[in-house]
Amino acid sequence: MKKTTMLMAAVVGLATANVMAARNAPWPKEKAWEWYNAQPWMRGCNYMPASAANRVDQWQEMGCEERFAEMETELKIAQSIGFNWRASSGCSRSSTSTACA
Numbered sequence: 091m092k093k094t095t096m097l098m099a100a101v102v103g104l105a106t107a108n109v110m111a112a113r114n115a116p117w118p119k120e121k122a123w124e125w126y127n128a129q130p131w132m133r134g135c136n137y138m139p140a141s142a143a144n145r146v147d148q149w150q151e152m153g154c155e156e157r158f159a160e161m162e163t164e165l166k167i168a169q170s171i172g173f174n175w176r177a178s179s180g181c182s183r184s185s186t187s188t189a190c191a
Contacts, residue, residue: 131175135166135168135173137161137165137168139157139160139161139164140160140164141157141160142157
């Protein structure tokens, strides 16, 4: 009885290890392409508001709320023509602070 239990535990352990190894192994090219082709087409860009002179300027504290409103407008236009986007300007809109992150 003890040998049978040990044998069954070993078989279950090996089967589990085999399944886990197969799950963690790299996908074959066919499976990767199948997954990739099932995803919607991603459209986007590296966004910077029209009024920002450079990447640093877009996060300056001065004029943050105005720039936030400008970004909302520009990103809505981008969405209307098919770009994917998520609104996160980095500006804090709380009543205690208007500083950009």
